[in-house]
Amino acid sequence: MAAPSPPKPDAPFGLHSTGQDSAVQIADDAGPLVPLSSPPVPPAPQDAPYPEPEGEGDAEGDAEEQDFHSDSGFDSGSLLGDETDTLASSILNYRIENGRQYHAYRDGAYWGPNDEKAKEILDFAHHMYLLTLDHKLFLAPITDPQNVLDVGTGTGIWSIDVADQFPGATVTGTDLSPIQPEWVPPNCHFEIDDVTLNWTFPPDHFDFIHIRELFGCIPDWDFFFQQAYEHTKPGGWIEIVEHSVQPIADDDTMGPDHFFHLWGTTVVEMGKIFGKSFTIWSESKERMERAGFVDVVVVDYKWPMNGWPQDRKLKNIGRWNQLRLHEGIEGFMIRLLTQVGGWSIARAQLFLAEMRRELKNYKTHAYLPGTVVYGRKPLRSRS
Ligand SMILES: C[S@@+](CC[C@H](N)C(=O)[O-])C[C@H]1O[C@@H](n2cnc3c(N)ncnc32)[C@H](O)[C@@H]1O
Numbered sequence: 001m002a003a004p005s006p007p008k009p010d011a012p013f014g015l016h017s018t019g020q021d022s023a024v025q026i027a028d029d030a031g032p033l034v035p036l037s038s039p040p041v042p043p044a045p046q047d048a049p050y051p052e053p054e055g056e057g058d059a060e061g062d063a064e065e066q067d068f069h070s071d072s073g074f075d076s077g078s079l080l081g082d083e084t085d086t087l088a089s090s091i092l093n094y095r096i097e098n099g100r101q102y103h104a105y106r107d108g109a110y111w112g113p114n115d116e117k118a119k120e121i122l123d124f125a126h127h128m129y130l131l132t133l134d135h136k137l138f139l140a141p142i143t144d145p146q147n148v149l150d151v152g153t154g155t156g157i158w159s160i161d162v163a164d165q166f167p168g169a170t171v172t173g174t175d176l177s178p179i180q181p182e183w184v185p186p187n188c189h190f191e192i193d194d195v196t197l198n199w200t201f202p203p204d205h206f207d208f209i210h211i212r213e214l215f216g217c218i219p220d221w222d223f224f225f226q227q228a229y230e231h232t233k234p235g236g237w238i239e240i241v242e243h244s245v246q247p248i249a250d251d252d253t254m255g256p257d258h259f260f261h262l263w264g265t266t267v268v269e270m271g272k273i274f275g276k277s278f279t280i281w282s283e284s285k286e287r288m289e290r291a292g293f294v295d296v297v298v299v300d301y302k303w304p305m306n307g308w309p310q311d312r313k314l315k316n317i318g319r320w321n322q323l324r325l326h327e328g329i330e331g332f333m334i335r336l337l338t339q340v341g342g343w344s345i346a347r348a349q350l351f352l353a354e355m356r357r358e359l360k361n362y363k364t365h366a367y368l369p370g371t372v373v374y375g376r377k378p379l380r381s382r383s
Contacts, residue, residue: 090104091103091104091105091177091178091192092104092178094114095107095108097335097339098334098335098338098345100113100115100117100118100330100331100334100335101113101114101115101118102114102335103176103177105176105177105192105194106176106194108339109176109194109196109217110176110177110217111216111217111274111332111335111336111340112331112332112335113331113335114177114179117327117331118328118331119154119155119179120327121324121327121328121331122154122155122157123155123157124320124323124324124327124328125213125324126155126157126158127320128303128317128320128321128324129212129241131313131316131317131320132301132303132317132370133301133372137158137161137162137165138162138208138210138239138372138374139239139297139299139372139374140208140237140238140239140374141237142207142208142237144166144168144169145166145169145207145208146168146169146170146207147169147170147172147205147206147207147208147233148162148163148166148169148170148171148172148206148207148208148209148210149171149172149173149174149201149206149208149209149210149231150162150171150172150173150174150210150211150212151174151195151209151210151211151214151228152174152175152176152195152211152212152213152214152217153173153174153175153180153190154175154177154179154213155179155180155181156173156175156179156180156181156184156188156190158173158210158212159171159172159173159180159184159188159190160181160184160185160188162188162210163184163185163187163188164185166187167185167187168187169187169207170187170189171185171187171188171189172188172189172190172191173188173189173190173191174190174191174192174193174195175190175192175193176192176193176194177192178190178192195214195217195218195224195227196217196218196219196220196223196224198227199227199230199231201231202231203230203231204230204231204232204233204234205231205232205233206231206232206233206236207232207233207236207237208236208237208238208239209228209231209232209236209237209238209239210238210239210240210241211228211238211239211240211241211242212240212241212242213241213242213243214240214242214280215242215243215245215271215277215278215279215280215281216271216274216276216277216278216336217276218276218280219275219276221277221280221283221287222287222290222291225238225287225288225290225291225293226291228291229291229292229293229377232377233377234377234378234379234380235376235377235378235379236376236377237374237375237376237377238288238293238374238375238376238377239372239373239374240280240284240288240372240373240374241370241371241372241373242280242281242284242370242371243281243301243303243368243369243370243371244264244278244279244281244282244368244369244370245264245267245268245271245278245368246260246261246263246264246265246267246268246368247260247263247264247305247366247367247368248366248367248368248369249364249365249366249367250365251365253363253364253365253366254364254365254366258358258364258366259354259355259358260305260358260364260366263351263355263358266337266341266351267332267333267336269341270333270336270337270340270341271336273340273341274336274340281369281370281371282371284298284371284373285298285371285373285375288373288375289375292377292378293375293376293377294375294376294377294378295375295376296373296374296375297373297374297375298371298372298373299371299372299373300369300370300371301369301370301371301372302314302317302367302368302369302370303317303318303321303367303368303370304317304318304321304365304366304367305318305321305322305325305358305359305364305366305367305368306318306319306321306322306359306360306361306362307319307322307362308362308363308364308365308366309365318367321368322359322360325355325359326356326359329352329355329356330352333348333351333352334348334352337351
């Protein structure tokens with residue numbers, strides 16, 4: 001029987017939340033919705049460097065011009081202000097928004113699309129993590145796990161690889177989107193699950209809990225780590241891999257006016273408005289220890305914005321990152337900018353175009369710092 005869990009924190013923007021436990025049956029229509037109060041959509045900043053192009057200032061206008069009749073990015077205006085939408089009747093009833101496809105279960109909870117292009121970008125990142133960690137799937141000292149959980153598994157690529165590496169383990173991947181392949185190792189399975197709710201797994205269950213790139217997904221990281229702690233076996237491990245969204249440089253090639261600063265602060269700001277921050281990469285150790293994990297180790301890494309470094313490994317990772325960002329930034333940012341920030345599509349596209357242009361500049365020695373943080377649940381838990 002599951003141990004009592006701490007109360008679920010109020011999700012700042014719990015779009016379409018029903019407040020039930022996290023496990024979901026795929027055929028379950030989840031019943032009526034609790035109407036939520038909608039936060040105001042902030043106006044575009046007065047001194048916005050990407051002003052609305054004339055005659056293109058409103059998204060509904062764009063919609064008519066482009067005839068995106070089934071595109072809810074245009075028809076309902078704002079996700080955040082959408083009080084009366086109901087929970088999708090099927091987890092496959094995807095939302096189409098600005099030409100991209102989004103998850104249906106817990107509609108609006110996650111900023112990224114789940115279409116083929118988004119899946120490809122996630123798999124690029126998986127490859128980059130393998131390059132970064134010298135082809136290891138994790139750094140925690142795991143030897144013979146029985147139960148492994150990958151929270152927010154995405155395409156499930158990490159879970160599948162771990163299931164292959166440990167055929168004796170049961171690997172569970174959870175996500176809002178059912179985008180994982182059907183043919184997977186027999187010891188790997190996937191569940192549709194909202195990780196921000198009370199976890200329904202047995203307590204003291206997992207030998208290893210893995211989290212990667214849940215930035216901008218979690219409204220209360222302390223609650224998240226409490227849940228993870230409760231469901232980790234005594235002596236078991238947790239590992240979280242995250243990176244910053246704010247490029248930096250160690251030399252003087254990225255002056256104070258560089259576009260990358262504007263980019264980084266914009267993403268962080270959108271996360272604040274959304275109520276799910278993008279800064280967990282620098283907070284993981286502290287939050288993990290606060291939850292009770294011990295022997296916490298932080299390993300720093302760098303993802304160059306393109307192939308500018310001399311170092312071979314970093315140059316290779318940088319090239320991959322340039323491709324990932326060039327192809328991926330629309331998916332990373334379009335929902336945040338238009339639905340959360342209230343920007344028009346035209347303004348958002350200008351901003352993305354500027355980012356793509358900067359990504360080609362090898363004179364800027366910028367990178368995204370990141371951390372792999374792992375820790376252990378003590379054999380004797382705190383009372
Ligand atoms: C940036 S992707 C990372 C995917 C995967 N961890 C990886 O590294 O390849 C974030 C994933 O978290 C999932 N996600 C976001 N919010 C979630 C939530 N509340 N519960 C479960 N999954 C969530 C998204 O659907 C998406 O697949």
